[in-house]
Amino acid sequence: MPDRSASPPTRRVIDIVSLLAASTQPISVAGIAERLDIARATATAVLTELDSAGWVGREPNRGYTIGPALAGLHGPSLPHGLGDTLAALAARTGCGATFSRIEPDRLTVLDVRHGTDRVVPGIPVGHRIPLRFPAGASVMPWRSASEQNTWTATAAGADRRTAGSLLGLVRERGVAVFRPRVDDAGMVDLLADLLGAVGTELLQPHLRTRALRQLATLTSRPFSRDELDSDDALPLSYLAAPVFDATGTAAFEVQLGPLRTEAPKAERDEYISATLDAARELSAALAAGRSGMVG
Template identity: 35%
Template sequence: MTVGKSGSVPSPPTDRVVSIIGLLAARNTPATSADLADALDLSRSTTGSILATLEQRGWVLRLPDLRYQLGPALATIAARAREALSLPDNAMGHLEALASRVRCGAALGLIDGTEMVFVAMTDRLGHIPRGIEVGVRLPLEAPGGISVVASSGRAVQQRWLDTAPPDRRDQLAHLLTQTASTGVTVWGADAADIDRIDVLAQVVTHLSSNAASQRLRDQVRALIDDTSGYPYTVEALESELPLPISYMTAAVFDAGGTPRWELQIGPLRSAVSPDERRTYIEELTATARAMSQA
């Protein structure tokens, strides 16, 4: 749900329709009209009317037991959306394989001007930091998106640096150079914060079923941003000691060699050994290269 500066929704009727579709997509099982109305804090008559229209259009399918699930018309829309996003070939296959090898969640974000929108992710092997889901848009502000920005032009890098506090810009400029050289960014956090990030991510996921919780979800995401730490330097990563790792990122390039997507994995572990760090980095960068070639 997109809200204005005052917290109001630009089009409440549209938001109700989108919320119903979103909730059905988020559920693992079909839902009754009453289930949807209660979860979204809508009247049952309003929910029934919306579902009737969606059923006519094929956007939802009513089962014999009167429960609803997503309808066949959305398959065509989803296919067109994937074409419009120009995702790398077999993007979900790459994500699922990567997640299986590193045993944690994986996601792909598309850099779109001054924002990054998450366009694909796994959902069975852990939580990506920030409690994100497909469709979530985040501002492209330092230090976020550093993997893509590091391979972009100087003008893009300068705009990105300008979003950071002045006292951090020199360090971030160094990290841009480091990321361009290594092809990966490794994010750390205080060991105590790792568990907090995971719990907060689960809270955001839980709140995604209730359209009325958007403001609370935004507040929880802000807390995650505050605790997600900072990119490690190469010197820190070469330590022989275990390090807390929140998540790791690498750029994925289009056919013209332009960095367009950011590939992420979210170990969310308070102690990662040097050998494990190397494995994470090797798997992440190998997948990023394979997706770029695709």
């Protein structure tokens, strides 16, 4: 029978995700194509995109299962009211906020709320990035020594020395704070404005990835202890605080993105306070066993 869906390509995605979600075992490309009565080439093309987004995972035997990004969006390990907490954080600060799962080898974005003061398109929900310095800095002080050593080893040059001191500072303050390098502040402002004007959804995937990677690179210099305590107005990129699950593991992080070329100390302190409050609220929800769907 002809496909009467208003959008056959979208229907294929829905059918494949639904099939994998209902299966307790990995399914091969041939098996998916056979069960859904679609061409193997079509199934392969859809699975390739889903795998890139983290919505499906590929097992060693070449079978596919639901991936970490999609499982994280609907899994029982997420705190109830997550969306409400992020929305409140964004409203309180006017900045975009994200919630991510931190695994030993990757960071996966699970929820995003845009700010009101300056809408800067960021990494989309389901996006995965390798866990390399400084990504994941907010949780690393509470991870095992082997994970810390692996993470520190990803830092290059002078950043290798910074990584060690950053772990101590984050454990002491409970938050990781980042800024652009002095020479990059103007470029950060320009790139953020361009992304906000164009919209990352209008960019081709490879251009979006390059733009977001460049923005992340330009904004990832950790604040030092002296800078955190300074009364001077300083550039401010992002803040991140750990969220602890029911076992006490720092499994997630809340990230806030002011992307300010100049932030007075009072504003920086408020951003830090707001981020920590949101992280504590989510940790408390997980500790109480109140988990469920993203709110």
